[in-house]
Amino acid sequence: MESTANLPELPSPYLVFLGDATTLRDAKTGAGVAWWRPEAVVGEYGLPGPRVSLGLPELTPAEARARGARAVLVGIAPDGGQLPERWIAPLLAGLEAGLDIVSGLHTRLASIPEFAQCAAKFGTAVRDVRHSDWKPQVATGRKRTGRRLLTVGTDCALGKKYTALAIARRLRERGGDATFRATGQTGILIAGSGIAIDAVVADFISGAAEALSPDASPRHWDVIEGQGSLFHPLYAGVSLGLLHGSQPDAIVLCHDPSRATIDGLASYPLPSLVEAIDLNLRLGSRTNPAIRCVGVSLNTSSLDAAERHRVLAETGLQLGLPCIDPVAGSVDPIVDQLLP
């Protein structure tokens, strides 16, 4: 996958650490990286005892290092965000074997003395991707060359990252020139670079979005992972800064038809799809007057096949836009809009 020229690149391939995860859901960070970037994973390891597998070779850190691994990827998210004590020894074993650690956890591993001391002793490094090495800068508002697509949503956590990854991959498969641009920790682990945009100081949100998708050749598409929603009462500022700084030529609206209200906030109804598209286009036109909506991506995981087909067809008809589920089907109807 192409890298962001001016952002630091994470070391890979990875040995995926799975701790004591017993479900793929617990191990979704590792599973996501293995699915979207199979060439970047050489094996997996974890704690002794029953554990989920990603189907990768079971390797010790030393064995992984011998097979070319450059880092341990923390492939699980702990309950409650704190690092469990029992994960420390196997992660330190990675540093001792000459591997860096790459982590998307909220806890900053580099600030834990045991990790810092061990890394210093063995000449390795701890990379906390939520806290990027990007030097903050204010946006410029200058129009950039190349083309950009941003996935936007009616809410958080309903498929904006997956949709962007699927579109970028399919664009490349069909001969297009495209790069996935990551704005959250899992996306960064998959892409190998990016900026966790919600962790940036408020003044620099749009500046981060500009840095993330620099000038490019005229037919190149940056496919940018959206964050939050303009309708989310907690995080809309992040979404607007990302929209302005991304200057998208195209947006894809992501939605979960089983949700009626913002996840966790029952007093906030979701907007209609028309309203969500309209507001994103209105606000996005401030930095790119040519912005248009090229499709809708529905997360239909709660529906059976018959319902899924009906909802996709009806929504597409109502809006007059390609309407797909990138997990259950193809993103081709959207990619058709992006290729010459």
Next chain:
Amino acid sequence: MESTANLPELPSPYLVFLGDATTLRDAKTGAGVAWWRPEAVVGEYGLPGPRVSLGLPELTPAEARARGARAVLVGIAPDGGQLPERWIAPLLAGLEAGLDIVSGLHTRLASIPEFAQCAAKFGTAVRDVRHSDWKPQVATGRKRTGRRLLTVGTDCALGKKYTALAIARRLRERGGDATFRATGQTGILIAGSGIAIDAVVADFISGAAEALSPDASPRHWDVIEGQGSLFHPLYAGVSLGLLHGSQPDAIVLCHDPSRATIDGLASYPLPSLVEAIDLNLRLGSRTNPAIRCVGVSLNTSSLDAAERHRVLAETGLQLGLPCIDPVAGSVDPIVDQLLP
């Protein structure tokens, strides 16, 4: 001035440090505090040589301390944001005399070893208000009690702070219950507490706005200093997060009729006043469906008296809203909308 219950309060009254400022414009931070909060300033001092005066008693740090001062306020902004070497000794003299230092500079004085060591030695403290002591928290979206007014703008730096201060003061003068809520460094120095909202991590913008204006009695008005503009391609995310978290019942739109484009960004035209009011109401209604615009505040400093009267009258007629200049006239037509 009433404080924000759950935010740390700055020590005052202040001795205002004016460095070698020769114009009131250079000393506008100190002048603003002296104007809006005269009870919080006991005197001024600076470097030897010609210097502007705020008309306060000229005192040494020791004399100010004897008159009850608790802190030195850095009342000037240095060119280019860096702390000039020649300011260090007189500021350290404040710490040595038992005064804290309160600073709104970008440079974090507390991180300069000379300041940290001197403060430790004399049992004093350095308070950098751009970097607040507020413990970041995500917003809740919960509707709060009490009433709120937010000043919004077509651009940055055209009177949102001044307008909010003038409305809060006039509300109190007319028997209302009102508190000015500061979101920028100068406002914080005036109010004695607040959060520099553009320095908060992106995820917490709306959380900061919620913390800034907590539950209050039903007739109490929080008058909140706006930041940036929803139309500003660099900072709109901050403005939207502040709008959502503030849940304003009322907005006042601030505008400078001499500007046609965003300050410093000639390719971005300013929105019309109608457009700016409409977008603020549309987005603000997400967290407070009862939001309304109660007036327009024009910065007419570039106009002569005849032009000023014409523009204020015409704008008021066109919009059907009270239209005032808080510097050249009274905010009463707006305050009339807020009192029972």
